[in-house]
Amino acid sequence: MTDSKILDPKIPSGPLAEKWDRHEQENPLVSPGKNRREKTIIIVGTGLAGGGAAATLGELGYNVLNFCIQDTPRRAHSVAAQGGINASKNYQNDGDSVYRLFYDTIKGGDYRSREANTYRLAQLSMGIIDQCVAMGVPFAREYGGTLANRSFGGVQVSRTFYARGQTGQQLLLGVYAALSRQIAAGTVKMFPRHEMLDLVVVDGRARGIIARELLTGEIKRFEADAVVLATGGYSPVFYLSTNAVNSNATAIWRAHRRGAYFANPCYTQIHPTAIPQLGDYQSKLTLMSESLRNDGRVWVPKKPGDKRRPNEIPEEERDYYLERRYPAFGNLVPRDIAARAALVECNAGKSAYFSDRAVYLDFAEAIGRLGKDVVADRYGNLFAMYEEIIGDNPYETPMTIYPAPHYTMGGLWVDYNLQSTIEGLFVAGEANFSDHGANRLGASALMQGLADGYFIVPRVVSNYLAGAKLKPVDTGNDAFKAAEDDTRKYLQRLLAIKGSRTVRDIHWELGRTMWNNVGMSRNAEGLKQAIADVSKLREEFWQNLKLTGNDADLNKQLEQANRLSDYLELGELMARDALMREESCGGHFREEHKTEEGEAKRDDANFTFVSAWEYTGANKEPFLHKEDLKFEFVELKTRSYK
Amino acid sequence: MSDNGMTIHLKIWRQAQGATSGKFVDYTVENVLPEMSFLEMLDILNETLVQKGEEAIEFDNDCREGICGTCGMVIGGVAHGPHAGSTTCEIRMRQFKDGDTITVEPFRAKPFKLIKDLVVDRSAFDRIQQKGGFVTMNVGSAPDGNAFPIPKDHADHAMDAAACIGCGACVAACPNASASLFVSAKISQLSWLPQGEPERARRALAMIAQMDAEGFGDCSNHGECEAVCPKEISIGNIARMRREYLKGALKG
Numbered sequence: 034m035t036d037s038k039i040l041d042p043k044i045p046s047g048p049l050a051e052k053w054d055r056h057e058q059e060n061p062l063v064s065p066g067k068n069r070r071e072k073t074i075i076i077v078g079t080g081l082a083g084g085g086a087a088a089t090l091g092e093l094g095y096n097v098l099n100f101c102i103q104d105t106p107r108r109a110h111s112v113a114a115q116g117g118i119n120a121s122k123n124y125q126n127d128g129d130s131v132y133r134l135f136y137d138t139i140k141g142g143d144y145r146s147r148e149a150n151t152y153r154l155a156q157l158s159m160g161i162i163d164q165c166v167a168m169g170v171p172f173a174r175e176y177g178g179t180l181a182n183r184s185f186g187g188v189q190v191s192r193t194f195y196a197r198g199q200t201g202q203q204l205l206l207g208v209y210a211a212l213s214r215q216i217a218a219g220t221v222k223m224f225p226r227h228e229m230l231d232l233v234v235v236d237g238r239a240r241g242i243i244a245r246e247l248l249t250g251e252i253k254r255f256e257a258d259a260v261v262l263a264t265g266g267y268s269p270v271f272y273l274s275t276n277a278v279n280s281n282a283t284a285i286w287r288a289h290r291r292g293a294y295f296a297n298p299c300y301t302q303i304h305p306t307a308i309p310q311l312g313d314y315q316s317k318l319t320l321m322s323e324s325l326r327n328d329g330r331v332w333v334p335k336k337p338g339d340k341r342r343p344n345e346i347p348e349e350e351r352d353y354y355l356e357r358r359y360p361a362f363g364n365l366v367p368r369d370i371a372a373r374a375a376l377v378e379c380n381a382g383k384s385a386y387f388s389d390r391a392v393y394l395d396f397a398e399a400i401g402r403l404g405k406d407v408v409a410d411r412y413g414n415l416f417a418m419y420e421e422i423i424g425d426n427p428y429e430t431p432m433t434i435y436p437a438p439h440y441t442m443g444g445l446w447v448d449y450n451l452q453s454t455i456e457g458l459f460v461a462g463e464a465n466f467s468d469h470g471a472n473r474l475g476a477s478a479l480m481q482g483l484a485d486g487y488f489i490v491p492r493v494v495s496n497y498l499a500g501a502k503l504k505p506v507d508t509g510n511d512a513f514k515a516a517e518d519d520t521r522k523y524l525q526r527l528l529a530i531k532g533s534r535t536v537r538d539i540h541w542e543l544g545r546t547m548w549n550n551v552g553m554s555r556n557a558e559g560l561k562q563a564i565a566d567v568s569k570l571r572e573e574f575w576q577n578l579k580l581t582g583n584d585a586d587l588n589k590q591l592e593q594a595n596r597l598s599d600y601l602e603l604g605e606l607m608a609r610d611a612l613m614r615e616e617s618c619g620g621h622f623r624e625e626h627k628t629e630e631g632e633a634k635r636d637d638a639n640f641t642f643v644s645a646w647e648y649t650g651a652n653k654e655p656f657l658h659k660e661d662l663k664f665e666f667v668e669l670k671t672r673s674y675k
Numbered sequence: 676m677s678d679n680g681m682t683i684h685l686k687i688w689r690q691a692q693g694a695t696s697g698k699f700v701d702y703t704v705e706n707v708l709p710e711m712s713f714l715e716m717l718d719i720l721n722e723t724l725v726q727k728g729e730e731a732i733e734f735d736n737d738c739r740e741g742i743c744g745t746c747g748m749v750i751g752g753v754a755h756g757p758h759a760g761s762t763t764c765e766i767r768m769r770q771f772k773d774g775d776t777i778t779v780e781p782f783r784a785k786p787f788k789l790i791k792d793l794v795v796d797r798s799a800f801d802r803i804q805q806k807g808g809f810v811t812m813n814v815g816s817a818p819d820g821n822a823f824p825i826p827k828d829h830a831d832h833a834m835d836a837a838a839c840i841g842c843g844a845c846v847a848a849c850p851n852a853s854a855s856l857f858v859s860a861k862i863s864q865l866s867w868l869p870q871g872e873p874e875r876a877r878r879a880l881a882m883i884a885q886m887d888a889e890g891f892g893d894c895s896n897h898g899e900c901e902a903v904c905p906k907e908i909s910i911g912n913i914a915r916m917r918r919e920y921l922k923g924a925l926k927g
Contacts, residue, residue, distance in 0.1 A: 092813045104735060105801050107841055108743040124821065160817070167817035169810050169870045171833040178824025196834060202742055203837060210809035217805040225798070248692070248790060277737040311710050316718055317739050418740070421758070421767055422710065487814045535725050537718070582730045586692055587791045590721075590731050 040294075040645055040660040043448040044149040049666045050131075053153045056449070057492060061499035069094035072498050075242055075257040077229045077284050079106030081201075081479060082462025083263030084208040085486020086494075091215030093491060098255055099212070100224045100244055102279060102592075107209040110265055110277045111482055114201025115322035115415070116185065117193035118165075118479040120158035125182050129190040131155045136667065138477060141187045141367050142442070142470020143619035143635065144669050145300070147643075147662060149449055150467045154477075157484040162194055164487055168207045172196050184327055185475035187367035187674070193476045198322055198414045204479055208486070227253075228592065229284045230523075231516040232260065232291045232458065239288075239458035240506045243516045245524075247592065250585040252520055254508035258501075259457045259494050262288060263486070266441035266463040268301065270600045270607065271552070272544025274438035275307055275320040279592075285445050285464050286599040293453040294645035294658060296446035296466035298603065299611035302473055302620050303553050304439030305371035308422055309391035313541075318437035319422060321394070321415055323475040326364045328399035328408065329432070331355050331371070333392050337382030343393055343431045354378055362674040369472040369620045369633075370674060372436035376553050377631065385433040395431035436553060440478060442469045442620065443610075446645040446660070450493040451485065454645070457501065459494060461485035466643065471619025524584045527594050532577030536594045539574050543567065543597070543604055551608050556624040563608040568652070571601040606646060606655055613657065616640045637669050680706030681773040683716065687732055688780045692791040699778065709769035713756065714739060714746065716768055734793040741765040741905060744840030747847070748793050749780040754844035754903040762842060762905040782847035786854070786890045797843045799889040800857060806885040807878035808861040810870050823869050833867035836860045838906040845900035845908075851892030856900040858886050859916035860908050866919055876923035883920055 045052040045059075063069050072095050076087045079101040087099040101109060121134035134155035139146060162180070166172065172194050173181040182191040196203035215221040226247040233241040233254070241256040267282035268274035289295050306325060307318045332351045339346065354374055356363045366374075375392045378384070385391035400408050405428060409416070416427045423433065444466040451459045451467070462482045469477065506513075550563035574597065582588040617626040617633035618640070626634045643660040683704050690697025704720050714736055721731040737745040746763040750756035756766040771777065779793065787795040825833075837860070845856035862879050865871025871878070894913055901910040 089814045103737065103743075103745065104797060105841070107801075107804075108737060108745050110738065110743070112743050113738045113740060122820070162820045163817035164814055166820040166823075167810065167812055167870055169833075169865050169868050171830050171837050171864065171868065172820075173834075174825055174827045174830040176827050178826055179821045196837075199742065199838065202840070203834075206837065210804070211814075213801065213805040214809045214811065216801075223801075225801075277743060278739060279737050312708065314708070314711055314715050314719060316712070316715050319740050417760075418765070421761070421765060424710065424769065491814070535722055537722060579725060581725050581728060587733050587794065589733060590725060 037656070038658045040446065040658055041448070042147060042660055043450060045449065049148065049152050052149050053156060060496040062495050063499045065094055070096055072096060073098065073257040074259050074261065074494060075255055076100070076261045076263065077242065078109065078263035078265065078462070078464070079103070079212065080109035080111035080263060080265060080462060081204055081208055081482030082486040082490070083261065084109060084205070084212050085483055086261055086263065086461060086490035087221050088208060088211035088215050089487050089491040090494065091218065091220035093495070094220065097215070097221040098224065098257065099221050100227045100229060102226065102228045102247065104225055106212055106223060106225065107206060109205060110280050111205045111479065112202045113277065114479050115198045115320065116324040117183065117195035117200045117476040118161070118204065119185070119192050119474070119476045120162045120194060120480065121155055121192060122159055122162060124180060125191045127190045129192050133190065134158060134192065137188045138468070138474060139470070139667050140672055141474040142472050143633065143672055144470065144637070144664070145618050145662065146468055146470030148664060148666055153489070154468050154481055154484050157488050158480050161480060161483045161487065165204060165207050168210060170196065170203050170207045183324060184365060185323055186326060186365045186371065187362070187474045195324070198324070198412065201479060204483065230287060230520045230595070232288045233512050233516045234291050234455060235506050235510060235512045236504070238456045238503070241508065241513060243520045245520070248587050250588070252517055254513045254517055256506050256508050256513070258498055258503050259459065261459045261461060261490055261494065262445070262464050263461040264464050266444065267600070267603055268438040268441055270543065270604050271438040271547050272540050273310060273315060273318050273548070275304060275318055278316055281596040281599070282603055283596050283599050285460070286603055288445060288453065288455070288458060289648050292455050292648070293458055294446040294647055295443070295606060296643050296645045297443035297610065298607045298646065299551070299614060299621050300442035300471045300619065301438060301607070302368055302440040302442060303372045303436040305368055305375055305436050306394060306434040307437030308419060309385070309388050309433055309435040319418065320437070320439065321419060321432065321434055323368070325394060325412060325415065328403070328411070329364065329394040329396050330398055331364055331392060331394055333378045333383035335383070339383070340386050342386050352383065359674045366674045367472055367474060372553055373622060375436055388433070391433040391435045393431040394434045396427060397431070400428065440473055442466065442471060442473055446643065450496065451489055452493065452497065457497065459490060461490050471621055524591065524595065527578065527591065527598070528580055528584060530575065530578040530580070532579050534573070534577050535579055536590055536597055539570065539578065540597050540600070543570055543600060546570070547604050547607070551611055554622050554624055555611050557612060560608045560612040564605055564612070567601060567605040567608065571605070574598065574601055609655065610644055610646065613644065614640060641669070680708055681768065681771070683707045683768070683771060684776040685720070686776065686778045689732065689792055690789060707768050709767065711768045712739065712764060713750065713766040713768065714764050732793065733791045736764055739764040742840060744842040747782045747842045747844055749782065749847060751777050754782060754847040755905055759902070760905060760907050762840070765905070782843050784846045784852035786852065787843060787846065797841070799891070800841050800843065800854070802889065803854070803858055803882050803885045804861065806881040807874065808882060810865065811874060825868060829867045833864045836864040836867070836908065836912055839908055840906055842905060844903045844905060846891065848899040848903040849892065850897055850899065851895060853894045853900070854886050854891040855894035855913045855916065856904060856908055856910065858882050859912040862919050863912040863915045866915065875919060876926045879916065879919035879923045
């Protein structure tokens with residue numbers, strides 16, 4: 034263990050608008066041809082960030098090894114993003130600009146993100162749209178043939194580009210197409226159904242991974258000159274979330290165990306509009322896109338305990354609480370604010386007819402104003418999905434919604450170059466912590482994924498490879514052998530427990546502990562309880578887990594148990610981080626720190642920093658390092674959407 | 676939401692990895708609620724199997740909201756089950772009634788090798804895509820997004836075809852195990868857009884040649900593919916693909 038460090042984000046000097054250009058101009062590159070072909074880059078993940086980076090580095094001529102746990106790269110979880118992708122094109126002439134997108138993102142993140150990264154993201158946003166259009170992504174268009182836009186929460190312009198309710202799918206299929214071209218060209222070698230289980234560090238640098246082929250259980254070694262992790266977020270720590278059931282934190286957590294610091298783990302985004310939980314049998318929560326808040330109005334009955342059907346409650350007995358509390362932004366306040374407001378109403382006993390954990394999202398006004406056809410054209414697929422699950426028709430009966438874990442702003446700490454605290458290990462997309470502060474604005478995850486994948490990773494990895502003097506390594510190296518042995522033993526240990534509780538049973542308990550104590554509203558007592566409970570549950574897991582099958586076969590129970598073992602450590606770290614952060618900011622709401630009106634109250638004097646936790650060993654207290662956040666261009670203000 | 680659980684009988688295909696044959700095994704699940712998803716019912720079944728020390732039933736699944744294309748089973752003889760326009764994971768138990776017996780099989784087709792239980796290998800789709808399902812251009816060379824206006828109806832047609840999730844239900848449902856709906860969706864999407872124009876002919880020829888090489892059968896207009904497609908991709912795309920192929924062949 035070391036002394037607490039102040040981490041250097043390595044932000045280029047100069048005015049905000051010139052930093053990335055200067056960085057591009059001042060850093061070395063690898064010449065085309067043989068020099069690039071001889072450099073091997075491992076990329077784990079095939080979503081917008083990972084797949085985008087793999088395709089682009091392939092185009093540049095590097096030797097890329099790309100891994101995913103899915104049966105094909107086209108199924109990475111980016112596919113599920115519904116609403117859209119932001120870009121400061123100002124096509125609507127409504128006053129948008131790079132600076133405004135940057136400012137909205139900083140403010141939306143409650144002043145807990147890094148200025149230089151966020152500005153770069155806004156700068157690159159425009160090129161992303163151009164790139165996607167050129168690759169054949171069928172964005173929505175106006176009758177004149179130009180690109181259409183809509184609005185998302187936390188902003189006063191229309192800068193969101195979309196492809197019906199399937200924007201993530203269409204962007205990912207663009208990435209997949211580019212990736213397919215590089216696979217055919219031989220620059221990218223694809224390893225589907227492979228799961229990274231360890232990072233191999235040689236002489237302080239990331240030089241490879243250990244991966245398990247999921248069909249055969251074979252444990253394999255792969256060496257490289259640089260490793261990029263783009264494996265997404267960790268919302269399934271709550272068990273019920275909007276994420277895919279295989280989404281997991283194992284790649285980033287195993288890298289954390291090998292020395293990569295974990296930043297801001299307590300910054301989680303609870304999305305305000307998911308379909309409410311119906312029962313204990315559930316495996317996930319289904320998201321209803323934020324775009325619905327363009328036309329839907331959120332309300333609860335004014336009277337606590339009013340369980341009449343929504344259509345029986347007259348207008349004057351409804352409380353459109355977002356419009357009442359936040360007149361300037363109304364139903365389009367940022368996600369963290371909308372989610373907490375729903376919690377406040379439900380805690381006061383005001384909720385939908387069938388559940389005390391649900392509020393209404395009502396389209397009656399929009400249908401009256403626009404007609405049913407226009408509403409169907411905009412949201413038809415979401416309405417159909419809703420009706421199949423709940424059994425009510427949203428054209429006639431208001432939808433019911435409730436917040437659900439959705440996105441994690443925290444992730445592995447990276448500097449401006451997206452490099453972690455391990456040299457040669459880069460982290461992109463949701464897996465890193467860098468751009469969204471304590472709360473992410475809607476339609477910004479896709480933007481970050483593609484900015485990282487298409488533009489930033491290809492450049493910073495090139496810079497690294499040009500500058501680093503790397504000795505050749507091969508997989509016969511001791512570090513590879515040790516990592517492979519560790520991995521085998523770990524899986525065998527899981528299979529040898531032979532207890533009585535299933536993976537799902539323990540994961541469900543972890544999820545409830547996290548949701549109740551490290552969810553939308555947190556306090557010191559609950560967080561201490563969570564630390565104790567998660568630690569106890571982890572102990573139970575290692576003594577009482579029940580698995581069937583073996584490790585030389587397709588065995589999803591084993592895969593899930595292995596991932597759960599990491600969540601049982603990460604969950605505790607999230608609670609520790611939330612306990613340490615004695616302020617409220619964005620998605621992190623501490624009940625002890627709120628304004629008289631119940632809004633989040635930051636403590637800029639003491640907490641304008643990124644927490645970056647160092648792993649010190651199993652069942653040992655992690656060690657806190659910090660990166661001071663310096664605001665040179667934006668003035669720290671109390672966030673207001675009133 | 677509902678109090679009354681149903682009893683559901685299942686006949687599920689079990690096959691060990693590497694085995695050349697498998698068999699249907701009977702299971703019963705109690706207390707099934709209408710709002711449960713089909714996969715959640717299988718989760719419950721797997722929980723009881725593991726508790727008894729038996730191996731869980733393997734089935735591919737991920738997003739559980741109908742967009743990733745990972746899941747796929749033949750439920751009661753229909754690929755993705757009884758509700759049109761849905762994936763397996765979107766099927767809710769409200770589609771069934773108390774006491775029903777449901778057969779559950781993998782997506783069967785020669786080019787989809789069975790891996791284990793209900794899991795099949797659909798990597799042939801990737802290899803078809805790699806032959807031409809893209810626009811050849813590198814990151815960095817794109818003009819402004821509004822440089823080429825695209826009529827709204829063309830963009831909408833492209834989006835209709837692009838909605839394909841690559842699940843393989845079309846192949847499983849086709850008596851000839853044809854992949855025509857899948858392949859035509861990609862060819863059609865790019866044929867509606869100016870970006871796809873320069874490679875139109877080459878794309879159609881190359882993708883269709885790979886489809887044949889993978890062992891998929893010919894399309895003989897049964898229409899089963901369209902009927903089971905969870906994204907309701909139109910069979911009209913196959914007609915369009917044929918025109919693209921002919922145009923390409925004449926050019927070539």
